[in-house]
Amino acid sequence: QVQLVESGGGLVQPGGSLRLSCAASGSIFSFNAMGWYRHTPGRLRDLVAIITSDNRIIYADSVKGRFTMSRDNAKNTVYLQMNSLKPEDTAVYYCNADTDDNEYWGQGTQVTVSS
DSSP: OOOEEEEOOEEEOTTOOEEEEEEESSOGGGSSEEEEEEEOTTSOOEEEEEEETTOOEEEOTTTTTTEEEEEEGGGTEEEEEEOSOOGGGOEEEEEEEEOSSOEEEOOOEEEEEOO
């Protein structure tokens, strides 16, 4: 069983920055992949970024050049640095872990981009 705890969400003005963190209870080094997803009302949960076990990172087109995903295996934590935030980035952001046994989700953290 893996537990994921997100933090770092909040209210920010357009053009601002936030950094999300996702701390895992297990060793993320052994996970197949970890990802960030976001959900807004009326939409499915959308992929934002994903990092694989061999450190390949894939970004959604909508965030390329603005968001950066990284990992710290020693801290069992992944991060999402979000720059140049736009109102359309407003969503609940979820951390995801894909392991050999199962898929796990965090509880989500709200990001609101508004002036």
